Amino acid sequence: MKHVFKFFLNKVPRPLLIKISYWVSPIVAFLYRGEGYHDPIDGKNYRSFLPYGYENQRENVLAPGTLSLERHRLLWLYLAETDFFTKPLKLLHFAPEQAFYKRFKVQKNLEYTTTDIESPLASVKADICDLPFEDDSYDVIFCNHVLEHIPDDLKAMQELFRVMKPGGWGIFQVPLDTQRSKTFQDDRITDPKERAKIFGQYDHVRVYGMDYFNKLRGVGFEVQEVLLQDKLTPKQIQCYGLNPSEILPICRKPLGN
Template sequence: MKNITKFLLNKIPRPLLIKASIIARPLIVLFFKGNQFTDPIDNKSYRKFLPYGYGKQRENALSPGTLSLERHRQMWLYLKNETDFFTQNYKILHIAPEQEFLRKFKKMKNLDYTSADLYSPIVDVKADILDLPFENESFDVVFCNHVLEHIEDDQKAMSELYRVMKKGGWGIFQVPMKNSLEKSYEDFSITDPKERQKHFGQYDHVRWYGMDYFSRLENAGFTVDINFYSKKFSSEERQKFGLLENEILPIVSKK
């Protein structure tokens, strides 16, 4: 299973993977049905989660039902337990939306939901994060997860996200991070996909973020909460939900 998922991630373009996963998901759910792990997003239980990773693969990372990873389940639990996201009327912008989040959020009657991406086949608006086609202060909540590591001019992208967020708004901007790094590691001269995977962990990434990620967000105008939300759960709960103990949930707001 490790070798299969690794091959698919590295050899098949992401838009095709998205379409294929929608078709295959019902069969995968039946095959992995059990009671060892629970996905809080759909409350279904499985005998195991799938391995995931472009390079070194993590065991029990990908939920068969929602195709969520550790970071998605952490975000869902935060939204459910710590916010009024599921009850308050909000205008939402979701950059490069995760499949299950898009499906669920579009059905929520309290949300005016817009998804956007430059390449995804499932979004509402085709948009470049460096030049978003939205008015200033248009959205109450902005989600932008695992996008900025693909963008060389991430400061411009952050400024665009800040521009379209309303005053008093908030968002979640997850990125792949190495908490041990004080400064982000980036080298834009590295363009070969194999070299990018070697240096940055994935063939289409341009950096590993370090702890200076939060100062970059602050430079764009955001107030930042460096939230280790998974630590609120017991070790047994983290194992059950498939969470990573030291993964940061970056929560931003616009004062």
């Protein structure tokens, strides 16, 4: 059974996976119900999570009910400590993750806009490097696991800064190699198999190192590097299925900009 799910999750194109997962995930969630793992997004317990990964498979990382990964559950736990679920906010969400989409859409405190070039969940089809939104438009921006796909990520960061309101904030997660001091990018690498081997996924164009945070600061953001796991026990980290070394980049646009 697990091998069938593994093939399905990693071989089906993502846009199609999003469309058919609405009826598949409840079945998978029912089959995996139990104790041992907890998804804070839907509040349900599972006997295990599912494996997931392109070049390298990771065990017990994909929650059956929400199809959330480590990064999604980490973000949710962070948001639970903020006023995100109660304060009136204008939210811009790039490449909206299925684990969040329906939940954010029904939140009465949010004015919710989704955007992407390909995602069927995007209400506005747009290029992140040339956004159709006015300056200083959004209180909160989520742009997670997007920038590693963008050849001109500096331009994309500048656009994120432009459309964020002064005093606003955002979370821009990327696959981060914490052992690498500098980001590696080579635009000559275009073959999908080579990209998967070198960058970790067929459609990634770089591997981010720890200089990622300073790159965000360079366009004007104030960046807080949050290691939420410092507040959790090892048992909680395992139960939530988190990556214990993942850093959340909390980016704020200073007032007066």
